[in-house]
Amino acid sequence: MVKILTPLYKLIVTVFLAFLSLPGYTADKKTLHYPKYEIEPRVIAADTYVIAGENDDFNKSNGCNIINTGFIVTNNGVLVINSGPSKLYGTQQRMAIEAITAKPIRFVLNLNLHPDYFFGNQSYSDIPIGATAKTIAGMTREGNAYADNLYHICGDWMAGTESKPASQSINPAGNELSKFNDAEHQFKLIELNGHTSSDLVLIDTKARIAFVGGLVFSHRIVTTPHANIKEWLASLNQLTKIIDDNQINVIVPSHGDIEFGMRGITETRNYLVWLDTLLLKSAESGLDLNEVIKTPIPSQFQDFAALKPEFLRNVIQLYPQYERNVFSK
Amino acid sequence: MSKLILAFCICLTTLVSPLASATTIESGKDPYQSAAWLSLKKEYLANQTFVFDDRVKVSGPEFAEDALNVPIKFDATELTSKSNPILKIMVLVDRNPIRKVLVYQPLKFEPILSFRIKLEQASPIRVLAQTKDKVWHVGSTWVESAGGGCTLPTGSRADGSWSESLNQVQTKYFVSQDQNSIRLRARIMHPMDTGLVSGIPSFHIESLEIRDKNNAIWMKLAIFEPISENPTLSFDLPANTPKENLVLVGNDNNGNLIRNEILW
Numbered sequence: 190m191v192k193i194l195t196p197l198y199k200l201i202v203t204v205f206l207a208f209l210s211l212p213g214y215t216a217d218k219k220t221l222h223y224p225k226y227e228i229e230p231r232v233i234a235a236d237t238y239v240i241a242g243e244n245d246d247f248n249k250s251n252g253c254n255i256i257n258t259g260f261i262v263t264n265n266g267v268l269v270i271n272s273g274p275s276k277l278y279g280t281q282q283r284m285a286i287e288a289i290t291a292k293p294i295r296f297v298l299n300l301n302l303h304p305d306y307f308f309g310n311q312s313y314s315d316i317p318i319g320a321t322a323k324t325i326a327g328m329t330r331e332g333n334a335y336a337d338n339l340y341h342i343c344g345d346w347m348a349g350t351e352s353k354p355a356s357q358s359i360n361p362a363g364n365e366l367s368k369f370n371d372a373e374h375q376f377k378l379i380e381l382n383g384h385t386s387s388d389l390v391l392i393d394t395k396a397r398i399a400f401v402g403g404l405v406f407s408h409r410i411v412t413t414p415h416a417n418i419k420e421w422l423a424s425l426n427q428l429t430k431i432i433d434d435n436q437i438n439v440i441v442p443s444h445g446d447i448e449f450g451m452r453g454i455t456e457t458r459n460y461l462v463w464l465d466t467l468l469l470k471s472a473e474s475g476l477d478l479n480e481v482i483k484t485p486i487p488s489q490f491q492d493f494a495a496l497k498p499e500f501l502r503n504v505i506q507l508y509p510q511y512e513r514n515v516f517s518k
Numbered sequence: 519m520s521k522l523i524l525a526f527c528i529c530l531t532t533l534v535s536p537l538a539s540a541t542t543i544e545s546g547k548d549p550y551q552s553a554a555w556l557s558l559k560k561e562y563l564a565n566q567t568f569v570f571d572d573r574v575k576v577s578g579p580e581f582a583e584d585a586l587n588v589p590i591k592f593d594a595t596e597l598t599s600k601s602n603p604i605l606k607i608m609v610l611v612d613r614n615p616i617r618k619v620l621v622y623q624p625l626k627f628e629p630i631l632s633f634r635i636k637l638e639q640a641s642p643i644r645v646l647a648q649t650k651d652k653v654w655h656v657g658s659t660w661v662e663s664a665g666g667g668c669t670l671p672t673g674s675r676a677d678g679s680w681s682e683s684l685n686q687v688q689t690k691y692f693v694s695q696d697q698n699s700i701r702l703r704a705r706i707m708h709p710m711d712t713g714l715v716s717g718i719p720s721f722h723i724e725s726l727e728i729r730d731k732n733n734a735i736w737m738k739l740a741i742f743e744p745i746s747e748n749p750t751l752s753f754d755l756p757a758n759t760p761k762e763n764l765v766l767v768g769n770d771n772n773g774n775l776i777r778n779e780i781l782w
Binding site for chain 2 (some may be wrong): 341474475477478479480482483497498501502505506509512513515516517518
């Protein structure tokens with residue numbers, strides 16, 4: 190009896206093992222039970238690290254990690270810039286920081302109200318987390334809707350994530366980061382707007398680095414759920430001046446390629462000017478929303494990341510205001 | 519006994535079904551092979567003749583970025599002719615809880631319309647144009663969606679501002695430089711509640727008409743719950759349309775009236 194069964198048993202085991210090793214199955218198993226972000230801190234200046242996200246749209250394969258976060262190791266502790274799209278990201282980001290330095294994490298900054306800037310905050314519940322008052326109000330107002338959306342797109346990656354707005358309201362003029370200043374670093378916060386109603390920029394005038402948040406999209410189509418193009422363009426002019434005045438060498442945009450951050454300012458400006466003109470002209474000639482979304486996109490923006498979904502969102506979000514302006518003329 | 523009943527049932531179905539299908543004449547194949555189309559067809563096209571027809575052009579976004587405002591446009595100008603003009607155009611959404619969106623009688627207008635709808639989930643959008651010979655011509659498009667459009671409260675309902683602006687109308691003409699295209703756009707403030715949100719009954723614009731000074735009707739539009747809040751509509755007029763002052767009139771399902779002079 191045993192002799193007859195053995196070959197059959199072997200066959201069953203072999204088939205079962207073969208099934209386990211199918212690529213689809215193992216990949217699923219990995220994302221379902223052991224999701225792990227690619228968190229590889231990169232040094233961009235003395236003690237200054239960037240963790241690059243994918244230059245793409247939110248999707249399940251990148252775990253909604255499309256943001257560039259960072260941290261700076263000073264003599265007075267570590268300063269973290271943005272906590273990422275999920276609790277899991279925050280935890281893995283914190284582990285990565287703690288693997289690099291023994292210095293304690295002293296402060297986390299959320300540069301604006303969008304979810305990938307602050308959804309890792311739960312992993313820093315023992316540390317003060319700062320954002321501007323406007324940003325905190327926005328996080329409080331919209332956090333739950335963000336969570337619904339990201340759970341919908343990224344599922345298991347979001348496990349356990351809840352919206353936890355920043356705990357401290359910071360006044361950029363108050364120079365609250367001066368406690369981190371040392372021989373290598375001198376920090377300054379500047380509040381601009383346009384991408385959202387409050388876009389915080391962190392500059393380190395000694396290391397000559399600027400974390401420019403959502404104001405700059407490097408080789409990527411901008412996101413506009415809270416945008417005001419006129420204010421945004423004015424902020425980009427101010428930002429250019431700040432960069433010149435402080436002889437900043439490297440800028441870290443929240444989205445897109447870090448290597449070409451400076452070029453990102455020009456790209457973002459050019460795209461915004463094109464978009465503003467398109468929406469204005471379309472509204473003045475009486476086009477409906479559905480006709481505007483079919484507009485061909487100029488070749489200079491064709492290879493930007495997230496082109497199709499973001500252009501569609503840009504138009505859907507912004508065009509109704511242009512239409513209303515024309516109706517009331 | 520049970521076998522006998524079964525046999526009887528089979529006989530009955532074989533007898534009845536050819537009769538039923540003989541009255542609805544269809545040709546062409548549903549490009550989206552949607553199961554919901556079968557019931558849609560039963561509800562709206564029973565005993566009528568229809569054909570899937572590419573001359574009824576329907577366009578929408580690939581993805582419903584904002585499920586409360588999905589822009590749709592149809593253009594059936596290729597289908598219409600002097601001898602066999604379009605009588606009316608009906609828009610249906612296969613997978614919406616409320617599937618009928620609007621019925622348009624273009625009359626003196628072009629058989630083209632742009633509007634926005636609420637979409638509950640990814641679905642085919644159907645535009646059925648009936649020509650004078652009584653044949654329905656069906657055009658379709660597909661819109662992907664993350665969902666939720668019909669069962670979410672609209673913006674002015676959420677913030678309570680709707681009652682201040684109810685039924686206010688804005689209109690504007692747009693004439694192309696070569697004078698060949700005349701577009702009339704209208705925006706009517708209305709919450710357009712679907713009745714599917716808990717505690718908010720159905721409250722929507724029912725009918726709109728555009729008339730001239732002699733009370734002749736230039737277009738008639740019946741609209742239903744799936745049309746987005748503050749309906750924004752784009753009508754196209756024939757190139758040689760005289761510049762008359764028209765009036766937009768209508769009402770919602772609570773009897774509130776809409777009336778607005780359309781000025782050049």
